[in-house]
Amino acid sequence: MRKEDLDLNKTPKNSSMAADEKEMKKLGKQMKKHRTNEELKKEYQKIPDPIQHKS
Template identity: 60%
Template structure:
């Protein structure tokens, strides 16, 4: 199935890998323009990522 075969508003049922080099390049461009955690904190007063690690699980 090619990109031209899919409707413009098609959303896959699950996450999917990039199917070709063009999609990889597009994803790279999107990632370049993402806001960093510092920008989110300073400019938008938002928490960039939920806490996923606590000291109780820390390896000793």
């Protein structure tokens, strides 16, 4: 597929990868600010992720 053949206005039905380097850098900065699961537990007494399956 050639670059000219791509539909630049197409919106994916679900999440997608970053479209370009600028967006990748932006997402990387956002990820640096996210707290880890351990930080959430320790600092905020919060459960980081819902429990999906109980064994």
